[in-house]
Amino acid sequence: MSLANLFKCETLLLLRNPQSWLQGLLFFTLVMFILSFVLDAKAPLFIWLAALLAQLLAVDSLFKQDYLDGSLDLLLLGESLPILIIGKIIPHLLFNLIPLLVLTLLLSMLWEFGLHVTMVLLATLTLGMPILFLLGSLGAAFTVCVRNSSLLTGIILLPFYVPALLFAASAVQNAALGLPWQGSMALLGANFILMLILCPLASAGILKVTAG
Amino acid sequence: MTLVQEITFNAAHLGCSRDEQLLFKPLSFALKSGEALIIEGPNGIGKTTLLRVLTGLLQPLCGQISCNVPIKENVAYLGPHNAVKGLLTPKEYLNYFSTFDEAVLAQLQLTGLENKTCASLSSGQKQRVALARIVLSKKPIWILDEPMTALDKQGEQIFAQLLQTHLEQKGIAIIATHHVLTENHFKKIILEP
Numbered sequence: 001m002s003l004a005n006l007f008k009c010e011t012l013l014l015l016r017n018p019q020s021w022l023q024g025l026l027f028f029t030l031v032m033f034i035l036s037f038v039l040d041a042k043a044p045l046f047i048w049l050a051a052l053l054a055q056l057l058a059v060d061s062l063f064k065q066d067y068l069d070g071s072l073d074l075l076l077l078g079e080s081l082p083i084l085i086i087g088k089i090i091p092h093l094l095f096n097l098i099p100l101l102v103l104t105l106l107l108s109m110l111w112e113f114g115l116h117v118t119m120v121l122l123a124t125l126t127l128g129m130p131i132l133f134l135l136g137s138l139g140a141a142f143t144v145c146v147r148n149s150s151l152l153t154g155i156i157l158l159p160f161y162v163p164a165l166l167f168a169a170s171a172v173q174n175a176a177l178g179l180p181w182q183g184s185m186a187l188l189g190a191n192f193i194l195m196l197i198l199c200p201l202a203s204a205g206i207l208k209v210t211a212g
Numbered sequence: 213m214t215l216v217q218e219i220t221f222n223a224a225h226l227g228c229s230r231d232e233q234l235l236f237k238p239l240s241f242a243l244k245s246g247e248a249l250i251i252e253g254p255n256g257i258g259k260t261t262l263l264r265v266l267t268g269l270l271q272p273l274c275g276q277i278s279c280n281v282p283i284k285e286n287v288a289y290l291g292p293h294n295a296v297k298g299l300l301t302p303k304e305y306l307n308y309f310s311t312f313d314e315a316v317l318a319q320l321q322l323t324g325l326e327n328k329t330c331a332s333l334s335s336g337q338k339q340r341v342a343l344a345r346i347v348l349s350k351k352p353i354w355i356l357d358e359p360m361t362a363l364d365k366q367g368e369q370i371f372a373q374l375l376q377t378h379l380e381q382k383g384i385a386i387i388a389t390h391h392v393l394t395e396n397h398f399k400k401i402i403l404e405p
Contacts, residue, residue: 001308001309005307005308006307006308008308009297009304009308012299012300012304013299013300013392016299016300017299058254068293069293069294069295069296069297069298070292070293070294070295071295071297073264073267073269073289073291073295074289074295074309076269077267077269077284077287077289078266079284140340178347212264212269212270
């Protein structure tokens with residue numbers, strides 16, 4: 001299967017199986033609702049934390065169905081597995097990121113973060129979520145043969161998420177305090193490039209062992 | 213499809229393992245274009261594992277596989293799960309793997325079902341969709357794990373015809389099956405513990 005066909009196929013599967021990406025967004029919405037109306041905790045960092053946890057729900061199923069129906073073997077026999085893994089990640093990322101950005105924008109308006117902080121927050125999510133999905137592919141590859149693996153995937157992934165979370169949190173916090181935030185954003189960007197290079201290769205290697 | 217290159221596929225003293233246990237006595241075989249190998253053996257002996265080793269999905273415990281073309285690029289693999297996506301229609305599914313061909317669908321008697329989701333098809337019809345993927349891939353090496361599972365008598369005959377055509381076009385087939393293939397000129401290996 002070519003990269004373009006894999007992208008189209010995954011997009012169609014996500015459209016026809018919306019619960020695979022909606023559950024993460026519903027979780028995000030629920031956490032935000034509790035923080036906002038029950039705990040009265042309104043800070044940009046809470047949005048990042050909820051997005052991170054919601055992403056864990058979404059990423060666990062990245063290869064699971066392919067493993068169960070046997071199509072993962074066809075992926076493993078594909079010409080360039082790391083590239084095909086990127087082709088699988090991108091539709092999942094878009095289906096999660098776009099609604100998340102819309103919800104964040106609405107929350108930012110509701111919580112009155114101000115335009116500057118909102119823009120920095122959206123920028124960190126746009127740059128940070130791909131990092132989480134790329135890292136998430138590692139966890140999904142590790143646990144592809146494990147039933148009910150959401151918790152295990154989370155335990156494996158959370159330590160790897162720390163640098164991205166720190167850079168994003170630092171950028172958002174600096175923006176909120178009126179301090180320079182560009183340095184943290186640059187580090188987040190560097191982290192993204194590093195993960196874009198390393199994660200598909202590592203995920204391909206892990207999948208060959210776990211699913212092979 | 214006309215395959216121009218003569219293909220040779222050899223295995224020498226090939227052994228496979230599960231949990232570091234040798235599954236069956238090491239085997240050797242040599243296949244060339246136009247030949248098929250049928251692999252038989254009791255449940256759990258390692259037929260699926262052997263096929264996965266032959267495709268390159270697993271490493272053998274011992275022995276060597278040699279082929280004069282890169283196996284990964286030239287193999288059409290049908291595993292124990294047929295890899296059919298329930299949420300897609302046969303037309304969409306086959307389009308993602310290769311160029312959709314109405315004639316192959318007609319040959320597999322799937323005409324009229326191409327726009328229904330695969331989840332709504334019977335097990336036999338899903339298996340036919342999986343076989344259509346193998347045919348449409350136009351790969352010279354077929355490695356098939358129980359390809360006639362869930363097929364009715366007519367389906368088995370259709371598969372036998374497709375296999376015959378593939379071999380006439382200088383393809384190679386390695387098939388693990390419990391079903392009887394009527395052609396008696398195929399090479400056969402019975403795995404023994």
